[in-house]
Amino acid sequence: MKNDDSILQPIRLGTHLVPGIWRYMLPDDVFYFRVDPEVRSSCFNCPQVKAHGFHPSIRCCSYIPRVPNFLLGLALMDPGVRPVAQNFIATGYSIPEGSQVSPHHMEKSIGFLSGKLPQGSVICPLLDQNTKKCQIYAFRSGVCSTFFCRHDQGEAGAEFWESLTDLVTQVETALAQWALEQAGFDLGLYFERFETLAQDLEACSNPETGTWSDHARRQLFGVWYGREEELFQACAAQAIAHKKDLFEIAGRQKLRQTPGYDTTIRQRLGPLYSHSLIGEALPDGEPMPVRNLWYSTQLAHRNLQLHRIQASQDSGHEPHSNQQT
Numbered sequence: 001m002k003n004d005d006s007i008l009q010p011i012r013l014g015t016h017l018v019p020g021i022w023r024y025m026l027p028d029d030v031f032y033f034r035v036d037p038e039v040r041s042s043c044f045n046c047p048q049v050k051a052h053g054f055h056p057s058i059r060c061c062s063y064i065p066r067v068p069n070f071l072l073g074l075a076l077m078d079p080g081v082r083p084v085a086q087n088f089i090a091t092g093y094s095i096p097e098g099s100q101v102s103p104h105h106m107e108k109s110i111g112f113l114s115g116k117l118p119q120g121s122v123i124c125p126l127l128d129q130n131t132k133k134c135q136i137y138a139f140r141s142g143v144c145s146t147f148f149c150r151h152d153q154g155e156a157g158a159e160f161w162e163s164l165t166d167l168v169t170q171v172e173t174a175l176a177q178w179a180l181e182q183a184g185f186d187l188g189l190y191f192e193r194f195e196t197l198a199q200d201l202e203a204c205s206n207p208e209t210g211t212w213s214d215h216a217r218r219q220l221f222g223v224w225y226g227r228e229e230e231l232f233q234a235c236a237a238q239a240i241a242h243k244k245d246l247f248e249i250a251g252r253q254k255l256r257q258t259p260g261y262d263t264t265i266r267q268r269l270g271p272l273y274s275h276s277l278i279g280e281a282l283p284d285g286e287p288m289p290v291r292n293l294w295y296s297t298q299l300a301h302r303n304l305q306l307h308r309i310q311a312s313q314d315s316g317h318e319p320h321s322n323q324q325t
């Protein structure tokens with residue numbers, strides 16, 4: 001299939017670069033939002049290094065991101081990113097829905113956002129620690145694309161970005177499951193097998209790398225085991241072929257979960273784990289419909305604009321223009 005360069009190239013949301021596929025998987029209105037720069041989160045001069053002792057080369061990239069299968073497939077289509085994506089997949093960071101934290105890495109992720117990285121802590125393998133750059137920047141997850149540790153507009157800014165994180169993450173999850181079905185993957189069997197993995201959590205992680213074990217990946221990939229790249233590219237091809245309808249598709253997709261596996265993990269790791277990591281990796285309760293999350297995002301954006309107007313009136317200045325650079 002011919003690559004779609006407009007999907008492989010990142011696009012701007014305000015002054016922020018986000019994956020190019022966002023232009024299709026989110027409503028157009030998102031790109032008319034007035035989105036402020038987040039100058040206080042100056043990532044290449046990370047304020048959390050001084051403030052909270054974050055490691056200067058790692059900063060907040062101390063977790064395993066959930067990159068959905070179709071984004072991994074798009075990364076494989078980009079010659080510059082392909083070797084990084086291939087290595088990431090071959091090392092066992094991914095299961096059919098995309099990359100996900102293994103039980104071993106979840107247990108080791110207790111340093112997430114604490115800024116303290118005890119020995120054996122998780123560091124994102126997609127981070128180039130020398131340059132401090134993300135090696136799959138144009139294909140990073142919704143969480144990575146929307147996370148700012150400080151917000152120039154305070155609480156209102158934080159609420160806007162958190163709403164957008166929730167929306168994008170749910171859309172990504174829905175599209176990852178939809179793309180698998182479209183690619184001919186047996187989604188029912190996958191979810192059945194995921195639940196059985198809870199019976200022996202030790203066997204799920206590779207003792208040397210901490211990534212998903214061969215045993216777990218054989219179970220979860222089924223007939224696609226050994227053809228992971230092919231599967232992810234097939235998922236990306238589906239996303240490209242249906243790009244005009246991705247947001248509607250995500251809204252229609254009935255999300256499936258792994259309640260047995262998640263419960264076992266929660267019981268097992270109990271007070272050890274970071275709630276912020278578990279919240280992202282193992283969402284609790286019924287999935288929120290995409291349309292509700294979209295409504296919340298619109299509301300949060302409106303509140304952000306009201307906050308800016310109020311703040312400028314209080315200071316006696318006109319609100320700054322948010323010209324895109």
Ligand code: SF4
Pocket residue numbers: 040041042043044045046047048054059060061147148149150
């Ligand atoms: S978002 Fe992460 S890298 Fe950027 S300033 Fe905050 S902690 Fe540092």
Ligand code: SF4
Pocket residue numbers: 060061062063065124125126127128133134135136137140141144
């Ligand atoms: S994918 Fe990129 S932005 Fe996300 S944690 Fe890894 S290096 Fe950081």
